[in-house]
Amino acid sequence: MIDDHLGLEILKEIARIASSTLDLDETLEKIIRVIQNKMRIDASAIYLADDPGNLLHLRASSGLPVEASGHVKLELGKGVTGWVAEHKRTLALPEAMQDPRFVHFPEIQEERFVSMLSVPILFDDACIGVINVHTLDRRDFSAVETAIVETIANQVAGALRNALLFHNSQRLLKEQSILYDISLAVQTTLKLEHGLWVILSGITMGEAGGFNRAMLFLVNEKTQSLDGEMGIGPDSPEDASRIWAEWGKKNIDLLNWIMIEADRDEFKHSKFNRFVCSLSFPLGGERNILTETALQKQPFVVTDPRQHHLVSQEFIETLGIEAFATVPLVAHETTLGVILVDNRYNRRPITQEQLRLLTRFTTHASWVIENTRLFSKLLDTNQELLSTKEQLIEKEKLAALGEVSAEVAHEIKNPLVSIGGFARRLEDKLKIISAQHAEIADLKKAVEYSNIIHNEVDRLEQLLKNILLYSQAGTLQRGDTNINEIIEDVISIFKSGFYGRNINLNYHPGDRLPPIQLDRQKIRQVFINLFYNAMDCMSEGGEFSIETRAHPQDGPPEHVTVRINDTGGGIPEEAFQNIFNPFFTTKSSGTGLGLSICRKIIEGHGGTIHIVNNIGTGITIYIHLPLQKPADYYKN
Numbered sequence: 193m194i195d196d197h198l199g200l201e202i203l204k205e206i207a208r209i210a211s212s213t214l215d216l217d218e219t220l221e222k223i224i225r226v227i228q229n230k231m232r233i234d235a236s237a238i239y240l241a242d243d244p245g246n247l248l249h250l251r252a253s254s255g256l257p258v259e260a261s262g263h264v265k266l267e268l269g270k271g272v273t274g275w276v277a278e279h280k281r282t283l284a285l286p287e288a289m290q291d292p293r294f295v296h297f298p299e300i301q302e303e304r305f306v307s308m309l310s311v312p313i314l315f316d317d318a319c320i321g322v323i324n325v326h327t328l329d330r331r332d333f334s335a336v337e338t339a340i341v342e343t344i345a346n347q348v349a350g351a352l353r354n355a356l357l358f359h360n361s362q363r364l365l366k367e368q369s370i371l372y373d374i375s376l377a378v379q380t381t382l383k384l385e386h387g388l389w390v391i392l393s394g395i396t397m398g399e400a401g402g403f404n405r406a407m408l409f410l411v412n413e414k415t416q417s418l419d420g421e422m423g424i425g426p427d428s429p430e431d432a433s434r435i436w437a438e439w440g441k442k443n444i445d446l447l448n449w450i451m452i453e454a455d456r457d458e459f460k461h462s463k464f465n466r467f468v469c470s471l472s473f474p475l476g477g478e479r480n481i482l483t484e485t486a487l488q489k490q491p492f493v494v495t496d497p498r499q500h501h502l503v504s505q506e507f508i509e510t511l512g513i514e515a516f517a518t519v520p521l522v523a524h525e526t527t528l529g530v531i532l533v534d535n536r537y538n539r540r541p542i543t544q545e546q547l548r549l550l551t552r553f554t555t556h557a558s559w560v561i562e563n564t565r566l567f568s569k570l571l572d573t574n575q576e577l578l579s580t581k582e583q584l585i586e587k588e589k590l591a592a593l594g595e596v597s598a599e600v601a602h603e604i605k606n607p608l609v610s611i612g613g614f615a616r617r618l619e620d621k622l623k624i625i626s627a628q629h630a631e632i633a634d635l636k637k638a639v640e641y642s643n644i645i646h647n648e649v650d651r652l653e654q655l656l657k658n659i660l661l662y663s664q665a666g667t668l669q670r671g672d673t674n675i676n677e678i679i680e681d682v683i684s685i686f687k688s689g690f691y692g693r694n695i696n697l698n699y700h701p702g703d704r705l706p707p708i709q710l711d712r713q714k715i716r717q718v719f720i721n722l723f724y725n726a727m728d729c730m731s732e733g734g735e736f737s738i739e740t741r742a743h744p745q746d747g748p749p750e751h752v753t754v755r756i757n758d759t760g761g762g763i764p765e766e767a768f769q770n771i772f773n774p775f776f777t778t779k780s781s782g783t784g785l786g787l788s789i790c791r792k793i794i795e796g797h798g799g800t801i802h803i804v805n806n807i808g809t810g811i812t813i814y815i816h817l818p819l820q821k822p823a824d825y826y827k828n
Contacts, residue, residue, distance in 0.1 A: 202230045202340055206347050216355035220252035223348060227325060228254045231337065235305060235326040238348070239266065239273060241319060242544070248277055248322060255326065256300055264299055271295035276310040277319045282342060283310045284333040288326075307331040311341045315349040323348065385422070387560035389459065392424040395533060395553055402546065403533040404432065407468045407511070409482060410521075410529035410561070416475045418482055418530060423468030424459055425536075432537040471510070480507055485518040486527045491551060493517045493542055517542050519554045523562040531557065604652075612649040618642045668714065668796060672707040675715075675740055675752055675817070682719040683738075686727065694733030695726075702740040705752060708817055710797060718790045722756055722813060725787075729760030734810070742819075751799070754815040762807040771803065 205226050220238050227236045235255025239248040250256075250264035269278040275293045276283055285291050288308035296303055305326035313321035323345050388408060395406045405425030409418040426432035459465050473482050481502040485492055495515050497503040508514075516534035520527055531554055535542065619642040626635040683699060690697050726736050739755045763771065772791050794801045799817040806812065 202226060202344070205230070206344050216352065217252065219351050219355060220348075223344065224252045224254045227323075227341070227344065231325065231340070233325045234328045237300075237324045237326075238313075238321060239277075239324070240313075240321040240352070241268075241277065248273060250300075251321075264297070266297070271297065272308060272310050273322050273324060276312050277322050280312045280314060280317075280319050282312065282338060283308075284338055285309075286330055286332050302326065304328065307333070309333045309338065309341055311338070311345045313345045313349050313352065315353055320349060320352060321345075387564060388422055388557065389424070391553060391557040391560060392422060392531075395531070395550065396424050403542075403550075404535045404537045405464065405533065407532040408529060408557075409468075409471070409473070409532070411475070411486065411527060412472075415472075418473045418475060418486060420468040420471035421529070422459070423462070423465040425462075425464050427463045429537050480504065481518055482530050482532065485520050485530045489520045489522050489527055491517060491519040491547065493547060495541070512536065514539070515542060517547055517550065519547075519550050521554050521558040521561065523558040528558055528561045608649060608652055612646070612653065615642060615645040615649055619646050668711040670709045670711055673710040673712050673715070674705065674707055675710070675754065676701040676705060678710075678712060678716050679719060679738060679740065679754070682716060682723055685720070686723045689727055690736065693727060693731060695730050696733075696735050698735065698737040700737070700739040702742055702752075705740060705742050706819055708752060708819060710817070711793075714793045715797070718793050718815075721787070721790050726756070726758040726760065729810075730758060734759035750819050751816045752819065754813075754817070756813040756815075757810065759810040762805050762809060762811055765805075765807065768803075768805045 206223055224236050224238060227233065233255075235253070237253040237256055238251055240251045241248055246268055248266040248268065250266075266274050268274050272283055272285065272288065272291065272293050272295075274295075283291075283293075285294075285308045287306065288294055289303060289306075294302075302308070305328055307327045307330055309325045311323045312319045313323060323341055325341060392406045392408060396403050405423070407420065407425075408422040410421045411417075412419045426434075473480060475483050475486065477483075479502060481492055481494065481500070484502050492502075493515075494500050494503060494517070497508050497514060497516070498505070511532070513532075513534050513536065516532055518530055518532045521529040521531065531550070533542070533550060619639065622635060622639045622642055626632070626639050629635060679699070679701070683697065687697065730736065735758070737755075737757045741753050741755070742751075771787050791801050794815060794817070797817060799815065802814045802816075804812040804814070
């Protein structure tokens with residue numbers, strides 16, 4: 193029995209302990225030892241309720257199995273302890289096992305004890321825990337003993353609240369520090385992969401999230417599915433032990449590890465990452481926990497996957513999971529993806545604190561994804577603006593060129609025709625006179641000079657023709673055209689020239705090509721220009737091939753493709769970038785308008801021209817012409 197003096201001594205000691213430290217576990221352990229020693233009992237235990245108040249967790253004990261502490265969870269209302277918590281009433285039981293409320297819990301081994309005193313820990317009329325004392329011999333707990341334990345419970349309630357407040361403030365400080373470090377690390381890059389790696393590393397590394405594994409799935413808007421994007425975690429139990437051992441030896445915080453020591457690309461080579469990246473779950477298919485998380489935009493904690501209606505056996509076996517949690521990635525009310533975490537290797541339960549921190553991490557991950565996508569769109573928009581700017585500049589050039597061409601046409605066309613006509617007549621006359629008076633040497637020189645004048649005038653006339661062809665706008669004269677017929681016509685023009693330069697011509701026309709709406713003369717001009725270029729670059733012979741195909745594998749659908757290939761050695765890289773620019777040429781003579789004219793005509797038909805430069809070998813030209821009639825790009 194305990195007298196009043198001893199009772200006051202016990203309460204003074206408990207009060208001193210409760211006010212001496214804010215460390216909750218230390219406080220509870222000291223109180224347990226005082227109760228056991230001063231009250232001469234055989235075992236004692238303190239249970240604390242979780243946040244929802246549905247479970248009681250064994251937080252401190254003496255006289256009970258050591259391994260029980262931290263792992264025992266009792267349901268509210270179940271057993272003597274659960275009944276006391278639910279009804280907020282003290283129970284003193286001389287014969288505990290004879291009480292109908294007694295339930296045998298093997299892990300606690302309470303059946304070894306005969307008597308039991310169970311007292312609720314109350315705060316603001318809510319039960320936040322229970323204190324139990326046990327004796328091996330039968331004991332009728334006196335009113336004084338009961339009052340002492342109830343008073344201790346009241347003091348524990350105050351100490352518990354203070355410790356919990358301190359613990360919560362420390363937790364919040366720690367969370368804010370971790371989130372701040374992660375934010376700094378994320379700001380070091382605009383690359384989506386690196387930003388996501390930082391987030392998942394924070395979820396799985398040590399003091400941050402502390403989860404064994406993290407799997408990231410992103411919404412694929414095109415396929416309407418959740419596709420595996422990244423997996424961070426060990427490949428095996430042995431790998432997990434090695435990683436945790438190495439991390440335990442490091443005296444470095446998370447931010448410095450991410451910024452300095454971590455290998456950002458190491459995860460790419462892991463089997464786990466490759467496995468996660470191979471997964472895909474249709475959003476519109478059979479419901480599962482991942483798709484439900486994305487669609488409902490809410491987290492799930494699954495403690496027993498085999499009993500959960502959204503988790504199939506195949507899902508469990510595929511992902512190799514037991515207890516796990518899923519959290520959606522949401523930005524602007526739009527689901528971007530889902531993160532799944534588990535503790536496969538150490539099998540620790542997922543706590544509410546971890547889930548709360550995980551939710552905050554996913555907020556960062558959501559904005560990393562959203563900001564990266566916005567930045568990518570910004571780059572694409574900027575590229576489009578640059579392309580539009582180049583097109584506007586080219587159009588301005590064309591407009592200026594058109595004005596110049598009109599002036600040139602008016603100023604030199606008529607005089608040039610006159611000069612050319614008289615030059616030809618003069619050349620003919622001089623040839624006749626030179627034949628009649630062969631002894632006069634100067635006449636031969638005059639014939640030579642007049643020939644030069646004739647050729648130069650022809651060249652000027654061709655230059656004027658090319659400039660007018662390039663700059664003048666006009667409606668295409670379309671009609672059903674067989675592309676093979678145009679090519680065969682051009683081949684007949686160049687056949688002798690190719691033969692004279694020892695160029696082997698290979699022509700492979702496609703069978704049953706559909707007719708195309710083309711301006712026959714303009715398309716003919718395209719092939720004439722391309723054939724001229726090929727002949728010039730193969731002055732010492734070579735191979736020239738031309739092939740036509742419908743619905744090609746290397747071209748867009750509903751198009752006819754013309755493939756032209758030569759062995760002229762290709763174009764120097766520094767010149768290749770400018771081949772379509774007006775007036776750019778690598779030849780000693782020429783206008784530099786040939787390829788520009790070709791592209792203008794092809795694009796006017798709604799087609800494309802693409803050149804592959806094989807330096808040292810030759811070039812390959814792909815011309816894609818649409819089968820359906822496109823808009824007339826020559827129209828104003």
